[in-house]
Amino acid sequence: MxxxxxxxxxxxxxxxxxxxxxxxxxxxxxxxxxxxxxxxxxxxxxxxxxxxxxxxxxxxxxxxxxxxxxxxxxxxxxxxxxxxxxxxxxxxxxxxxxxxxxxxxxxxxxxxxxxxxxxxxxxxxxxxxxxxxxxxxxxxxxxxxxSLGPDVMSLSRDDFGKMLGETSARIKNVLTDQRVMAGIGNAYSDEILHTAQLSPFATAKSLSPEQIDTLYAAMHSVLTDATARLEGREVARLKSEKRTGLRVHARTGLPCPVCGDTIREVSFADRSFQYCPTCQTGGKVLADRRMSRLLK
The missing domain is CATH 3.20.190.10 (MutM-like, N-terminal)
Incomplete structure (x- = not known):
C-alpha cells in the first residue's frame, strides 16, 4: 500500500x-x-x-x-x-x-x-x-x-502524547488508524515501532513519557528519511526503492539488521506485520493468530 x-x-x-x-x-x-x-x-x-x-x-x-x-x-x-x-x-x-x-x-x-x-x-x-x-x-x-485525523507530520509532541493517553488501543492500530492520524500504513508502522523498540501489541495508554518521546522521534525520522530517499525518483522505481529501505517489514525470516535475530510475522485476516523479538518484545515471540486457529 x-x-x-x-x-x-x-x-x-x-x-x-x-x-x-x-x-x-x-x-x-x-x-x-x-x-x-x-x-x-x-x-x-x-x-x-x-x-x-x-x-x-x-x-x-x-x-x-x-x-x-x-x-x-x-x-x-x-x-x-x-x-x-x-x-x-x-x-x-x-x-x-x-x-x-x-x-x-x-x-x-x-x-x-x-x-x-x-x-x-x-x-x-x-x-x-x-x-x-x-x-x-x-x-x-x-x-x-x-474524517481524517491530522497529518502525522504536522503533529506536535504534546498533541501526539495527548492522543496516545486517551486510548487503550494497541499502538500498531493507533499509528495506522487514519481517523487518528493520517499518512501511516502497515509498512511504515512496522518500521517506526522497530526503530522505537516497541511491541506492536503495546497499548498506547501504557507508554511512559520517555517511550512516547522515542516513538515520536522514530515516527518523524522514519517518514522523513523515506520521503527524502524517494524524492526525485521516477514513479516506476518507487516500489523497489521503498523495499530497499525497509528493515523489518516484508522481511520475515531474514536477520534483523540491528541485532541479527530472525524477523518474525504475525498474520490476521488478509494482513500481516513483522517485528524483531529481540529489539521489540524482550525476546518473546508473539502468537501468530492465523496459525493458532489452524492448530486448534
Missing part, C-alpha cells in the same frame, strides 16, 4: 510534469472506481492542472479553467486513493486508444496531461478492487478526507 512517503513522491513527480498543462482527456476504464458523479469526469477536459499534492495518503490534483476554456468552475479537484494495490504509471507516449471499459486489465483511469502525448494511468492489481477516485469542488466533499 502506498503510504505518506510514496504518495508524496508520486505527487511531486506528477506536479513536476503536469502542473501548468491542460488535461486533454480523461478515460475511465472502471466506472466502479468513481465515487462521485457531479462534477462529471468529462468536466476535467481542457482544464489546467494547478498543482498536485497530497492529504494523508490521498493524491490531490487541483485544476482551474485556465485561458483555453474548460469547465468554468473555479476549482475542480481529482482525488485518488490508491488503497492497497493501486499505483500510478506515467508515460511519455501514452496510448491514445481508450482502455476498454470493464476490461480485465489493471487500468482503472487514464489521464492525458503534461506535454503532448504524455499522461498517466491509474492501475490496480489483484482481485480486491478498493481503488477510489472522486471529482469534487472541495476536498472536504470527500467524506473519507473530512
Amino acid at each position: 502506498p503510504e505518506l512517503p510514496e504518495v508524496a513522491a508520486i505527487a511531486e513527480f506528477l506536479d513536476d510534469r503536469a502542473s501548468g498543462f491542460p488535461v486533454r482527456r480523461v478515460d475511465v476504464a472502471s466506472l466502479a472506481v468513481l465515487k462521485t458523479a457531479d462534477p462529471p469526469y468529462v468536466s476535467l477536459t481542457d482544464r489546467v492542472v494547478e498543482s498536485v499534492g497530497r492529504i494523508g495518503k490521498y493524491l490531490i490534483i487541483r485544476t482551474t479553467p485556465g485561458t483555453s476554456g474548460g469547465d468554468g468552475e473555479p476549482m475542480i479537484i481529482l482525488v485518488i486513493h490508491l488503497s492497497r494495490a493501486g499505483w500510478v504509471r506515467w508515460s511519455d507516449q501514452l496510448s491514445q486508444t481508450p482502455p476498454r471499459p470493464g476490461g480485465k486489465g489493471p487500468i482503472a483511469l487514464r489521464v492525458h496531461c503534461g506535454l503532448p502525448g504524455e499522461g498517466f494511468d491509474v492501475t490496480e492489481a489483484g482481485t480486491q478492487k478498493r481503488l477510489a477516485v472522486w471529482i469534487v469542488r472541495d476536498v472536504e466533499d470527500v467524506d473519507r478526507i473530512a
Whole structure:
C-alpha cells in the first residue's frame, strides 16, 4: 500500500510534469472506481492542472479553467486513493486508444496531461478492487478526507502524547488508524515501532513519557528519511526503492539488521506485520493468530 512517503513522491513527480498543462482527456476504464458523479469526469477536459499534492495518503490534483476554456468552475479537484494495490504509471507516449471499459486489465483511469502525448494511468492489481477516485469542488466533499485525523507530520509532541493517553488501543492500530492520524500504513508502522523498540501489541495508554518521546522521534525520522530517499525518483522505481529501505517489514525470516535475530510475522485476516523479538518484545515471540486457529 502506498503510504505518506510514496504518495508524496508520486505527487511531486506528477506536479513536476503536469502542473501548468491542460488535461486533454480523461478515460475511465472502471466506472466502479468513481465515487462521485457531479462534477462529471468529462468536466476535467481542457482544464489546467494547478498543482498536485497530497492529504494523508490521498493524491490531490487541483485544476482551474485556465485561458483555453474548460469547465468554468473555479476549482475542480481529482482525488485518488490508491488503497492497497493501486499505483500510478506515467508515460511519455501514452496510448491514445481508450482502455476498454470493464476490461480485465489493471487500468482503472487514464489521464492525458503534461506535454503532448504524455499522461498517466491509474492501475490496480489483484482481485480486491478498493481503488477510489472522486471529482469534487472541495476536498472536504470527500467524506473519507473530512474524517481524517491530522497529518502525522504536522503533529506536535504534546498533541501526539495527548492522543496516545486517551486510548487503550494497541499502538500498531493507533499509528495506522487514519481517523487518528493520517499518512501511516502497515509498512511504515512496522518500521517506526522497530526503530522505537516497541511491541506492536503495546497499548498506547501504557507508554511512559520517555517511550512516547522515542516513538515520536522514530515516527518523524522514519517518514522523513523515506520521503527524502524517494524524492526525485521516477514513479516506476518507487516500489523497489521503498523495499530497499525497509528493515523489518516484508522481511520475515531474514536477520534483523540491528541485532541479527530472525524477523518474525504475525498474520490476521488478509494482513500481516513483522517485528524483531529481540529489539521489540524482550525476546518473546508473539502468537501468530492465523496459525493458532489452524492448530486448534
